[in-house]
Amino acid sequence: MSALSQTTAWKSFSHAVSASPTKPATLRILRAAELEVDLSTQRHSPALVIAARALLNQQGFEQARADLFEGAPINWTENRAAWHTALRAPTPPSRVAHAVQAEQAKLAGFVERVNAQNLYRNVVHLGIGGSDWGPRLAVESLAGHAGRRTIRFASNVDAHAITAALEGLDPSDTLIIISSKSFTTIESLANAACAIDWLRAGGVKQPLDHFVAVTANAQAAREFGIREEHIFEFWDWVGGRYSIWSSIGLPIALGLGMDTLNDLRAGAAQMDEHFLNATLEENAPVQMALSAVANCSVLGYASFALCPYDARLRHLVPWLQQLEMESLGKSTQRDGTTLDVASSPAVWGMPGTDSQHTFFQWLHQDGKGAPVDFILCAKPDHRHTRHHRLLIANCLAQRAALLEGKSFEQALAEVSLKEKNPQAAAALAKHRVHPGGRPSTLIVMPQLDPKQLGALLALYEHKVFTEGVLWGINPFDQWGVEFGKRLAGDIERRLDALGSDPAVSPYDPSTAHWVRKLASG
Structure with missing residues (x-):
């Protein structure tokens, strides 16, 4: 197998991503089950549509998807289905x-x-x-x-x-x-x-x-x-x-x-039907996966933030951390070669608006930042209409600000309204520049009910599966986790064996030191 980065389809995809506008002007909203997935602020262009389809074909996506639903052993390192x-x-x-x-x-x-x-x-x-x-x-x-x-x-x-x-x-x-x-x-x-x-x-x-x-x-x-x-x-x-x-x-x-x-x-079954039957260009999990691969492997984003603007979804963050990072935290392809493009971004986040007062400063003005998945419910399950209006306003405003940014000229005009000294105004304006052009996805749920939650979880499951296909890695095993478990078992036995020779240890000096010290109390 050729290195992924050297294949014709990858080169075309990478070039199309880089050449696509950082602030796309086309509204791009996909309907999946009853969710609306707005990808309007992700890289997009006619050339990228063509290149993405070619990459999916090269990586055998349609056969892999069929194998997933037919119970074929797509978990190839354990010879199991993932059904x-x-x-x-x-x-x-x-x-x-x-x-x-x-x-x-x-x-x-x-x-x-x-x-x-x-x-x-x-x-x-x-x-x-x-x-x-x-x-x-x-x-x-x-x-x-x-x-x-x-x-x-x-x-x-x-x-x-x-x-x-x-x-x-x-x-x-x-x-x-x-x-x-x-x-x-x-x-x-x-x-x-x-x-x-x-x-x-x-x-x-x-x-x-x-x-x-x-x-x-x-x-x-x-x-x-x-x-x-x-x-x-x-x-x-x-x-x-x-x-x-x-x-x-x-x-x-x-x-x-x-x-x-x-x-x-x-709700999950409805998303399965969408993933199976929607065209590739209208397929929400597929398009989310393509955007994720573009952001990580081409644009160099090493992480992405998940910000559900619904306090009830606070546990969605660790759920997705496990789904993404345990599934995709690998670099070995099916033929045993090492994947030669960046993969598996770290996942982090918390619900809005708490997140705005925690890490959005970094998202807006860090030299690189990270893509964001915003999740919003159109209807609340409470009667406090102003609270929900504030929640929607904050979500949409943060997303717009990440995309639009603020130029030096805009910042200077803003500062100059109060600071009349041109040199001081210019100095202050530099601190208010926002790069903009930062990608995000907005997922709008009609409301948070069991069917919509099921559809949302399946949406991310299929996104992760598609990423695995695009990178050529197995998203269904977790050998790194198993390795750590075995070491923990051995260390526990050594902690119990208080009379064993402390000089005999297969571990590095630091681990051996703490085994001896903590075993002795």
Whole structure:
């Protein structure tokens, strides 16, 4: 395989991106499901449209997309499918339909039973990474739609997390969910052990009767002691960060109702249909991915900021951080060669308008800055119309300012209204120059409800998949994460072995020093 940067399609794409205007004059809004995706301030030109299509063809996008939906082993380093779309399809593909529908029915039956018996006022969910961020995001952002139970989350192995999650709850009326694909995740199992002790101390004679497991390793859950009817399965072809659509969504159903979980899946399915059937030029995930690749690999932006102008979406930032950076944080292509263009920008951000008072100064006047994804709801779920008007005004104003910028001449005219000394005015004006021409995307949701949230999450899933195809990397494995986990296990064993020879260590001097010092107390 030729180095990507040396291929004809990449050279044409790179040239077209660089030659496209920094302030495009054409309105470009794509409708996907019920979302509107405004790409008007991203690089765009007729030449770029042609070059982008050629790059997609060169990288085999259409076949890769078909393989995704057909359950082919597109996770090639683990020889697995990545078939999360099957979990939300109105009619699951025939090869997995029975398994998917059986688990969905089992989960729905469990929720119906505990609701009918009025069991468990409290649910504590133990998971981490993909088993945590999706359910946490959905429960916290959609909390206004229901609220049958108190739902809490504990992910971190720091005992402060599980202690805070359990604090103030009644053990006799609390359900513990362990969500772990492998059922070996050390954080979740360590927190589960604390929860068992807490239940027992609270007078629960059979603590494991208060547990359910959501896992791809049902045997390990049985060996842990969880009852068969409390084990909900998903499969190795469901990646952790794509698992919200599976039984990992149980806390959503328990807290907000089965209808909420089903509507979340339905919104994602609508986005799947758009991704499958829209033309490439009108395909929102595809066009977002092309803009992201242009920004990172051609224009040199090493990061992008996510700014949802809705305080309920604060957990969308870490959810997307994991989706993007765990999926794309790689540089090895399918043939084993190293990708020779910049890839995988860092993702960061926070909700507006807090973000404006935190890092927008850098976005506006740093020498490089970063692209921004703005997310806005057209309608609020409250009656405070002026607050929502202010929110919209701030979002649109920041985006416009990033694009338009402010020239020295504009700044000088502004300063000169008060400062009459020409030299002093010129000196001050230099500090008020904004480069402008900074790319952004605006995603407008009609309102924040389960269907729109499902569509939004699937939009980003398909964007990340398309980026992986364009860069020729596998977005479905995470070997870097696994490497760190293995080292942590070894270091824990050494911390326990207080009598071992401190001079014997396979680690660098700094790590060895801290192992010895912290093991000795």
